Amino acid sequence: MIIKTHNQIPKIPSSEITDPLIFKERRKIIKTMLAMTVAGMVSPYTKAESAKSKGATVAKSKFSNASLTPTSAELVKNYTNYYEFAFDKEGSTQLAQTLRTDPWSVEISGEVEKPGAYHLETILRQQTLQERIYRFRCVEAWSMVVPWVGFSLADLLKIVKPLSTAKFVKFTTLYQPETMLNQRSTAMLTWPYVEGLRIDEAMHPLTMLAVGMYGDVLPKQNGAPLRLVVPWKYGFKSIKAIVKIELLKKPPLTTWNQSAPHEYGFYANVNPAISHPRWSQNTERQLGSGFFTPRRQTELFNGYGEQVAALYRDMDLQHFF
Amino acid sequence: MLQINKLYLSVIAGCLVPLVWLGVDIALNNLGANPIQALHIRLGDWALRFLWLTLAITPLQTMTKWRGMADYRQLLGLVAFFYATAHLVVYLIVDHGLMWRLIAIDILESAYIWFGVLAYLIIFALAITSPKLAKKRLGKNWKKLHRSIYLASGAAMIHYFWQLKGNLAEPVLYLLLIMLLLGFRILVWLKNRQFNKMMLPKGRKQ
Numbered sequence A: 001m002i003i004k005t006h007n008q009i010p011k012i013p014s015s016e017i018t019d020p021l022i023f024k025e026r027r028k029i030i031k032t033m034l035a036m037t038v039a040g041m042v043s044p045y046t047k048a049e050s051a052k053s054k055g056a057t058v059a060k061s062k063f064s065n066a067s068l069t070p071t072s073a074e075l076v077k078n079y080t081n082y083y084e085f086a087f088d089k090e091g092s093t094q095l096a097q098t099l100r101t102d103p104w105s106v107e108i109s110g111e112v113e114k115p116g117a118y119h120l121e122t123i124l125r126q127q128t129l130q131e132r133i134y135r136f137r138c139v140e141a142w143s144m145v146v147p148w149v150g151f152s153l154a155d156l157l158k159i160v161k162p163l164s165t166a167k168f169v170k171f172t173t174l175y176q177p178e179t180m181l182n183q184r185s186t187a188m189l190t191w192p193y194v195e196g197l198r199i200d201e202a203m204h205p206l207t208m209l210a211v212g213m214y215g216d217v218l219p220k221q222n223g224a225p226l227r228l229v230v231p232w233k234y235g236f237k238s239i240k241a242i243v244k245i246e247l248l249k250k251p252p253l254t255t256w257n258q259s260a261p262h263e264y265g266f267y268a269n270v271n272p273a274i275s276h277p278r279w280s281q282n283t284e285r286q287l288g289s290g291f292f293t294p295r296r297q298t299e300l301f302n303g304y305g306e307q308v309a310a311l312y313r314d315m316d317l318q319h320f321f
Numbered sequence B: 001m002l003q004i005n006k007l008y009l010s011v012i013a014g015c016l017v018p019l020v021w022l023g024v025d026i027a028l029n030n031l032g033a034n035p036i037q038a039l040h041i042r043l044g045d046w047a048l049r050f051l052w053l054t055l056a057i058t059p060l061q062t063m064t065k066w067r068g069m070a071d072y073r074q075l076l077g078l079v080a081f082f083y084a085t086a087h088l089v090v091y092l093i094v095d096h097g098l099m100w101r102l103i104a105i106d107i108l109e110s111a112y113i114w115f116g117v118l119a120y121l122i123i124f125a126l127a128i129t130s131p132k133l134a135k136k137r138l139g140k141n142w143k144k145l146h147r148s149i150y151l152a153s154g155a156a157m158i159h160y161f162w163q164l165k166g167n168l169a170e171p172v173l174y175l176l177l178i179m180l181l182l183g184f185r186i187l188v189w190l191k192n193r194q195f196n197k198m199m200l201p202k203g204r205k206q
């Protein structure tokens, strides 16, 4: 049943699967693009000196919270919820290293003018990578600050041209039970993992697809090679290892929403006033903060209210949580 | 006498091992990316484990017919109280920096913490009435009061299960242990009832 959805992906010749060149190439693309595009930004990760030089193609991403200090990369790499691999945050780091990410293509289908299977390298060549420092808030009440590398999801969607009938976007994670061992059992969640956004959320410039962080390619445990980042929503919305993007007329059934509908809604906007049925969302523990440093007061929309509140203007957030 | 004291002392030492172990992990920065949570959780875990150990003494006593275990039951109970207190202190001071407004909101909005608080209040009451003097003063009521350890365990269990997010291996193990501990008591109770029935004089309906 689960495999069925996967059969639709065009078969990749097995000769390509073990080719290390592809990964090297992707890494090179990302690195080169970063060197070119991040030059205009002050980033401690790319060691760009000339903050004033205007990049020919890319201005400093106005969506980056330049004033935030990123969490130490070591912490971000060793504290990930990736249930496909392990139910604990440390275990998934190690187990995820077995993941095969080469070659990688993303199937884009549904209500679009130009559906198809797009090689990741092809997607990357059409985009200008940017570094964006975003807050990341997990529904489990911890948070971090991550310098992601990627591009606006909208810039990809514009290329495939959504039809006017496209009201929602569904994202699907890879199904690879040989390495994603927990996919062999559906006791905890159903696989593959599915997430979704409303089309206006997906087209919002803050919503990004990340291929890197801290000036390098994404580590496998952090969602390599391609993940979603929606900074004003709880982390589980930011789906990892995306193989499929579908534009739909109706909202997709998302994995956590399916598993526990009264605990995890479709929207999952960060909101300190709406507690999880079992725990408060009022505060968060920032990774890297010291002993005796009090928890941080969580902000509505994770601090991105100015940019995104309009999306929910007439909605009862208590109801659409 | 000396031997028992020696045993008693080694049990105390054993009970402190998790604390020392935690101290070492703190010193070596071994608590992972979220050390405050790890510290808090590990103290809570040990509070719960010592609570189970405390509850296991009575069945052990019955099975081995070894009297003189009451002292150990008292000790383990106090150790459970100790770890629960440390768990609470970390929550209040290390995690929340004594920001009382944040603490109040957190407790009010997190149903699972209500049960932690309930469990703690009971364990606290048991701990302060633990000395011999209190036992004497309370007389018959002491036993009644200390039966509420079952209530505390139930509350602690709800507290524990209700906050779980992903990993279910350990919880299931705990559940099994509790069923064993409870099962044993039910068996004893049934047996006693049976026994009492047999003791009733013949010819009389109970």
Ligand code: HEM
Pocket: B037, B040, B041, B042, B043, B044, B045, B046, B047, B048, B051, B084, B087, B088, B091, B113, B116, B117, B118, B119, B120, B123, B156, B159, B160, B163
């Ligand atoms: C006023 C009393 C208490 C408060 C405020 C409190 C608070 C908390 C909080 C906030 C957590 C969640 C930790 C997290 O996931 O970040 C927790 C977990 C826990 N608490 Fe408590 N607690 C209290 C009393 C107790 C008592 C009396 C016990 C045991 C006898 C206990 C045992 C535990 C255990 C076992 C966990 C779960 C650890 C795990 O996930 O493995 N707590 N407590």
